Amino acid sequence: MLTLLFSMPLGLVIAFGSMSRFAPLRWLTRTFVWIIRGSPLMLQIIIIFYGPGLLWSGTALPRMTATIIAFTINYAAYFSEIYRGGIQNVPRGQYEAGLALGMTKTQIFFKITLLQVIKRIVPPMSNEIITLVKDTSLARIIALREIIMEAYSFVSKGFIAPLFYSGLFFLAFSGILQIIFGHIEKKLSYFK
Numbered sequence: 554m555l556t557l558l559f560s561m562p563l564g565l566v567i568a569f570g571s572m573s574r575f576a577p578l579r580w581l582t583r584t585f586v587w588i589i590r591g592s593p594l595m596l597q598i599i600i601i602f603y604g605p606g607l608l609w610s611g612t613a614l615p616r617m618t619a620t621i622i623a624f625t626i627n628y629a630a631y632f633s634e635i636y637r638g639g640i641q642n643v644p645r646g647q648y649e650a651g652l653a654l655g656m657t658k659t660q661i662f663f664k665i666t667l668l669q670v671i672k673r674i675v676p677p678m679s680n681e682i683i684t685l686v687k688d689t690s691l692a693r694i695i696a697l698r699e700i701i702m703e704a705y706s707f708v709s710k711g712f713i714a715p716l717f718y719s720g721l722f723f724l725a726f727s728g729i730l731q732i733i734f735g736h737i738e739k740k741l742s743y744f745k
Contacts, residue, residue, distance in 0.1 A: 556621060556628055557682065557685070559629075560624070560625045560627075560628040560632055561629075561632055563625065563626075563629035563633075564628070564632025564633040564635070564636055565632075565633070567630065568632075568633040570582035571586065571633060571637055572637055572641070582633075586630045586634060589626060589627055589630035590630050590634070594624075594627050595691050595694050597623045597626065597627055598623040598624075598694055600623075601614065601622050601623040602616065602619035616692075616695050616697040620695065620697050624685065624689075628685055631681050632678070635681065636670070636674065638674075639669075640666065643665075643666050643673075647661075648661055648665070648666065651664070675734065675737055675738050676734075676738065679730065679731070679734035679737075679738075682730060686723065686730065690702075700723075701719050703719075704718065
């Protein structure tokens with residue numbers, strides 16, 4: 554939940570940076586997105602957890618903090634591309650029609666563009682959010698106790714059922730999210 558709270562607005566800021574007319578900012582944000590999307594989330598978690606301690610001879614970040622930071626940065630990069638694609642795929646004629654009606658750029662964005670962007674980004678955003686739920690199991694790489702790690706601890710005691718139960722939990726949670734996002738998509742079908 555915290556990852557979504559932080560990564561969705563950060564992704565929008567990054568998207569605006571990658572669409573900026575200021576070339577150095579556009580280059581910097583696109584390079585950042587390329588690096589984050591091109592490297593494994595597991596590696597990012599490790600770097601954020603151990604990196605500060607190695608660089609400044611201090612202690613590592615708290616496990617939960619490092620996990621939230623890594624997930625936020627990773628998903629903000631992915632969300633930024635979804636936002637950018639949604640914004641850039643609104644036909645230019647929509648913008649020009651708003652100008653012809655005497656609307657300001659802000660009015661055009663909030664009253665014309667944003668509504669169409671939301672409709673376009675819901676399916677890929679729902680996919681990323683469901684992936685985020687499943688990626689939480691990667692937190693075990695820095696020994697943060699999560700559901701699969703807890704279930705796996707029972708395997709050494711001869712019990713395998715908890716692993717299947719944890720799989721059922723992820724399946725049920727993902728199914729609930731799919732139903733919710735399917736409902737949202739139907740509500741947003743006003744552009745057909």
